[in-house]
Amino acid sequence: MKKRFNRKKKHDAVDVDITSLLDILTILLVFLLQSYNASDLKLDLIKDLEVADSDARELTKFAPVVQVNKAGVIFFNNKEIGRSPASGADSALTTALKAQKARDDEENKLKTVKMNTELVNFVFDRDMNYEIVQKVMNESALAGYSQFKFIVKGNQ
């Protein structure tokens, strides 16, 4: 008896239609390009902090970041350092900022492109009273910082 062999047909290479994939990629690309921020500061917001809205359009710059949440707890470069003391000697913020400034000044000696070691970024909760804002500014000034930048959220 003759054996019948199923001969495999030679198929052509399957053409995958990538039009829809390209559409998705284009939309994603446009969305990401629109939300792209050229600022060199990477900001990780802490919990319980609502950033104030503003019309300001100036881009943020890299510098130490001090964040104060609704409860008045201070965070320096995302590390909790507690509340501001009522009075007395150097606060934890002043001490932390002094140490940071000393480190930055030391690093600057080796760099050709020097970073601004006078600059500090503040992120305050929108409901924060001005007395706390001023206290934090005073403590930063005691550490040797003289240029303060308030980080705000852009009004759409």
Added chain:
Amino acid sequence: MKQKYQMKKPEKLNLVPILDSVFIFIFFLLMSAQFVDVHEIGSSLPMEKEMTDTNEPKDPLNLIVEVSKDDVVVKTGVKVVQTRTFASTQKEELRTYLIDLKQKNQKENTIIIKSHPKVPFQRLVAVIDNTQAAPESKEKLFEQIVFDNKMVTE
């Protein structure tokens, strides 16, 4: 002689390299994406300056904006202090007044902010926004913001 016409199949575009580059670009954008649109308002430490020549014909502007819970008081001048009060709702009036001041004092670019201790930060930012030029405007108002150490008392 019969001529043979061959139907040419349209050549397919090789999209592989462009897809590769688009993927790399997307990864780069995803890594550097910051979905909170953040900007900054600059200010500097208050400095005291002694007036050397008190016989200058023109009184210095010495623009001070005092922010309290309900209103904003704008003070100008050293020898003769002029005061004007704006309610918190009179945002455009405040800006117009400051534009007028800027036109009269082209060289001045400093504004001193004094606030009541209980004023929330958002209100302070809103007042600062009103003391600056409109976002769409190319002209600049008083860009140098200085916070006064003294606070407004009621």
